[in-house]
Amino acid sequence: MSENCNNVKLPSGDELILSSSPHIHDNQSVRKIMLKVIVALLPAAAAGVFFFGLPAAGVILLTLASCVAAEAIWFFLAKRPLSPLGDCSAALTGLILALNLPPATPWWVCVLGGFLAIWVGKQVFGGLGHNPFNPALVARVALLIALPAALTTWTPTGIEAADSEFELSTYATPLGKAAMLKTTATPHGSAHGDIYAELATDDAYWNYFIGNRGGSLGETSCLALLIGGIALMLMKLIKWQIPLVFIATVGVFSGAVHFFAPAMTPPALFHLMTGGLLLGAFFMATDMVTSPMTTWGCVIFAFGCGVITCVIRIWGSYPEGVSFSILFMNALVPLIDRMCQLRPFGYVRKKA
Amino acid sequence: MAANKPIPPKPLSFPGGIHPAKDGKSLTEKKAVVAAPLFDRYVVQISQNVGAPPKLVVKVGDAVKKGDLLAEASGFVSVPLHAPTSGVISAVGDAPGPMGTLVPAVYLDADGRDEWTANRMAPLDWRTAEPAELKNRVRDAGIVGMGGAAFPTHVKLSPPPDKKIDTVILNGAECEPYLTADHRLMLEQPEKVLVGAAVMARALGVENIFIGVEKNKPDAIDKLNELAGKYGVKVVGLKVQYPQGSEKQLIYALTGRCVPEGGLPMDAGCVVQNVATAAAVCDAVESGVPLIERITTVTGTPLAAPGNFLVRIGTPVIRLVELAGGVTEEPRKLILGGPMMGFAQRSFEVPVAKNSSGVLLLAASEIVQYDSAGCMRCGMCLRGCPMHLSPGPLSMLIENEKFDLAAQNHVMDCLECGACAYACPAHRPLVQHMRRAKAEIRKRAKK
Ligand code: SF4
Ligand code: SF4
Numbered sequence: 012m013s014e015n016c017n018n019v020k021l022p023s024g025d026e027l028i029l030s031s032s033p034h035i036h037d038n039q040s041v042r043k044i045m046l047k048v049i050v051a052l053l054p055a056a057a058a059g060v061f062f063f064g065l066p067a068a069g070v071i072l073l074t075l076a077s078c079v080a081a082e083a084i085w086f087f088l089a090k091r092p093l094s095p096l097g098d099c100s101a102a103l104t105g106l107i108l109a110l111n112l113p114p115a116t117p118w119w120v121c122v123l124g125g126f127l128a129i130w131v132g133k134q135v136f137g138g139l140g141h142n143p144f145n146p147a148l149v150a151r152v153a154l155l156i157a158l159p160a161a162l163t164t165w166t167p168t169g170i171e172a173a174d175s176e177f178e179l180s181t182y183a184t185p186l187g188k189a190a191m192l193k194t195t196a197t198p199h200g201s202a203h204g205d206i207y208a209e210l211a212t213d214d215a216y217w218n219y220f221i222g223n224r225g226g227s228l229g230e231t232s233c234l235a236l237l238i239g240g241i242a243l244m245l246m247k248l249i250k251w252q253i254p255l256v257f258i259a260t261v262g263v264f265s266g267a268v269h270f271f272a273p274a275m276t277p278p279a280l281f282h283l284m285t286g287g288l289l290l291g292a293f294f295m296a297t298d299m300v301t302s303p304m305t306t307w308g309c310v311i312f313a314f315g316c317g318v319i320t321c322v323i324r325i326w327g328s329y330p331e332g333v334s335f336s337i338l339f340m341n342a343l344v345p346l347i348d349r350m351c352q353l354r355p356f357g358y359v360r361k362k363a
Numbered sequence: 364m365a366a367n368k369p370i371p372p373k374p375l376s377f378p379g380g381i382h383p384a385k386d387g388k389s390l391t392e393k394k395a396v397v398a399a400p401l402f403d404r405y406v407v408q409i410s411q412n413v414g415a416p417p418k419l420v421v422k423v424g425d426a427v428k429k430g431d432l433l434a435e436a437s438g439f440v441s442v443p444l445h446a447p448t449s450g451v452i453s454a455v456g457d458a459p460g461p462m463g464t465l466v467p468a469v470y471l472d473a474d475g476r477d478e479w480t481a482n483r484m485a486p487l488d489w490r491t492a493e494p495a496e497l498k499n500r501v502r503d504a505g506i507v508g509m510g511g512a513a514f515p516t517h518v519k520l521s522p523p524p525d526k527k528i529d530t531v532i533l534n535g536a537e538c539e540p541y542l543t544a545d546h547r548l549m550l551e552q553p554e555k556v557l558v559g560a561a562v563m564a565r566a567l568g569v570e571n572i573f574i575g576v577e578k579n580k581p582d583a584i585d586k587l588n589e590l591a592g593k594y595g596v597k598v599v600g601l602k603v604q605y606p607q608g609s610e611k612q613l614i615y616a617l618t619g620r621c622v623p624e625g626g627l628p629m630d631a632g633c634v635v636q637n638v639a640t641a642a643a644v645c646d647a648v649e650s651g652v653p654l655i656e657r658i659t660t661v662t663g664t665p666l667a668a669p670g671n672f673l674v675r676i677g678t679p680v681i682r683l684v685e686l687a688g689g690v691t692e693e694p695r696k697l698i699l700g701g702p703m704m705g706f707a708q709r710s711f712e713v714p715v716a717k718n719s720s721g722v723l724l725l726a727a728s729e730i731v732q733y734d735s736a737g738c739m740r741c742g743m744c745l746r747g748c749p750m751h752l753s754p755g756p757l758s759m760l761i762e763n764e765k766f767d768l769a770a771q772n773h774v775m776d777c778l779e780c781g782a783c784a785y786a787c788p789a790h791r792p793l794v795q796h797m798r799r800a801k802a803e804i805r806k807r808a809k810k
Contacts, residue, residue: 021681021690025709027694027695027707028696028707028730029463030730030732032706032779032781032794033731033781035702035725035785036785037381039743041739041789140738140739140789299739299740299741300741303742304740304745305742353751355751356615356750356776357611357622
């Protein structure tokens with residue numbers, strides 16, 4: 012037999028690729044991961060559009076587009092190639108930011124948010140992998156502080172508007188209602204804690220579960236968020252410790268407070284199903300770049316997120332604390348990772 | 364010694380590691396070993412062992428018989444080299460080596476008669492032979508670690524007196540994707556493997572013998588188990604997880620002991636040998652056959668008929684490619700060894716060495732390009748690392764040439780197993796970084 016086996020030429024020396032081991036790869040890539048997370052968020056986005064109508068779709072598209080545009084403009088101004096756009100991380104940031112905005116956010120707020128997220132939240136630090144804070148949350152919190160009115164104008168869901176049981180002054184979020192009830196109820200008149208009863212009926216819980224309640228565009232439907240979140244956990248694209256510990260901490264903490272002081276706060280289940288907890292726990296606290304790399308680090312990080320969320324919700328001046336808690340814990344990630352770094356396999360302490 | 368206490372129950376696995384989804388074993392795991400025909404010419408590299416290269420004892424024009432000495436051991440950490448067949452030494456000179464450089468080699472033109480030497484070693488009865496006799500036989504047969512390390516086996520069988528060895532471990536994990544040579548060996552010649560294990564245990568004076576086999580080879584486990592009792596060997600099925608076959612991880616999986624950082628298996632009271640090495644030991648002792656052939660997996664999707672072949676040491680890889688039916692698609696990468704730790708070759712003329720467990724061809728579509736895109740701190744590499752290092756952060760230190768910090772963060776413990784780079788979604792060349800840091804740190808330590 013010659014060099015020509017089956018008429019296919021064997022490459023000569025120079026044509027053989029020489030590179031270091033390993034020679035095979037998992038076939039995962041940053042782009043694939045980002046796209047999968049985007050797909051996992053689609054149920055939540057769809058639920059938002061279903062309950063809040065077409066304007067919500069506008070908010071999503073606009074925010075997403077402005078994030079991608081912001082990244083492209085940054086690269087252009089920095090005279091860098093546009094290729095990193097292909098990793099889809101800007102699009103994911105845009106989607107997450109949109110899901111955190113009220114359903115009827117004005118267009119210019121969406122655009123501003125997109126630029127804040129990408130420029131201030133990500134690129135000033137050096138781009139993907141270098142940003143200490145979740146870019147979408149940076150934008151969300153910056154907007155909340157700068158434009159509180161635009162960020163707290165909630166829309167009723169299409170269904171809620173027709174047969175709402177709540178006739179409070181605005182179509183606030185359940186957490187907002189709870190906070191309002193707490194301040195308006197006379198402390199002595201409701202010692203039994205049933206001041207929250209109307210928020211914690213079976214009907215109300217059903218609505219929270221499917222997403223028929225006021226709130227940010229993508230945070231309302233527990234069902235949709237669980238579908239996407241559990242899918243990501245099963246695909247091992249997020250570290251399962253983070254959502255589980257985050258949610259469990261909020262449940263136990265708020266449950267304990269409610270048990271001992273029913274008037275302080277609604278029951279645990281209410282805390283778990285309202286606000287941005289599921290969106291935050293599954294999709295924002297788990298952001299690869301800004302969460303710990305070590306396994307125990309993830310547990311500590313998520314526990315911290317849970318505690319801070321509850322403290323803000325129960326004693327803070329904002330009804331919701333998920334975003335703040337994640338941002339705060341983001342800042343601690345390098346420290347947590349250092350603390351939790353494993354010893355090498357077989358490590359022995361050097362004898363002095 | 365506290366380290367020597369086994370911690371029951373056995374972990375049967377180790378923390379960290381990866382599970383390659385496409386392990387490529389199905390290409391060859393059902394292919395029985397076929398003896399390669401005699402070829403015209405063999406190219407025997409002179410240095411095939413870790414340590415001192417053996418000293419050449421033949422010259423151009425010499426006629427040799429199969430099993431004749433080509434080179435003799437030149438120190439304690441060195442083994443002799445034997446002629447793979449009978450013929451004439453046609454040249455002594457440079458040949459393509461496994462690391463891409465030219466290495467000295469003996470060119471042996473076969474005479475086609477394949478005649479054994481008259482000086483063949485006599486069979487030994489290992490049950491009565493003295494341990495020293497067995498160790499000498501292992502050295503004289505030129506046996507080295509055939510799983511890839513190529514470390515002289517007799518050295519491992521002669522631990523310093525202050526190290527108490529109580530366990531012999533045979534590595535039948537074969538955790539490298541694509542390779543099935545050890546699998547076929549255990550399935551087709553279980554007795555040889557077991558005898559080899561018993562011989563080594565006798566040489567070391569220990570009675571505790573384990574064979575660790577990944578559970579994806581149930582047929583091999585069954586076959587070994589049928590005979591294991593006779594030789595006092597315990598066959599243990601291990602979790603399928605890369606790198607299960609790495610010495611430190613294997614020792615932990617089988618005994619629960621950790622090899623201390625920077626230490627050797629003997630610091631955990633163990634000696635680890637590959638199953639192919641054990642079979643070679645059996646041949647050397649029972650039949651007086653030196654290490655002149657081995658089972659090698661010749662595989663990869665470009666090949667028409669991948670398989671396992673019994674090949675003489677010194678067979679040029681091109682002959683094996685032909686033996687495996689030639690290629691049906693143009694290969695773009697040639698690897699000696701497995702896909703995780705093997706070495707890419709620049710020539711099909713590179714010969715099979717004592718430690719060549721596999722010849723792997725990859726097509727263009729299967730080749731991974733690593734580039735230095737930014738680390739996105741996902742932590743996948745951390746979870747994959749069997750040594751509990753932080754490859755991502757380490758690689759960034761190394762990129763910035765902070766070798767001292769890298770050393771403080773235990774880069775020297777890296778096995779270069781490639782689990783981290785395999786898992787990295789940013790395709791960072793993590794193993795290259797580790798290698799570079801290790802080389803740099805060693806260089807500085809020497810100064
Ligand atoms: S190559 Fe080194 S750093 Fe990477 S996983 Fe293996 S031991 Fe860990
Ligand atoms: S796997 Fe790659 S991207 Fe992820 S932390 Fe490790 S080096 Fe960074």
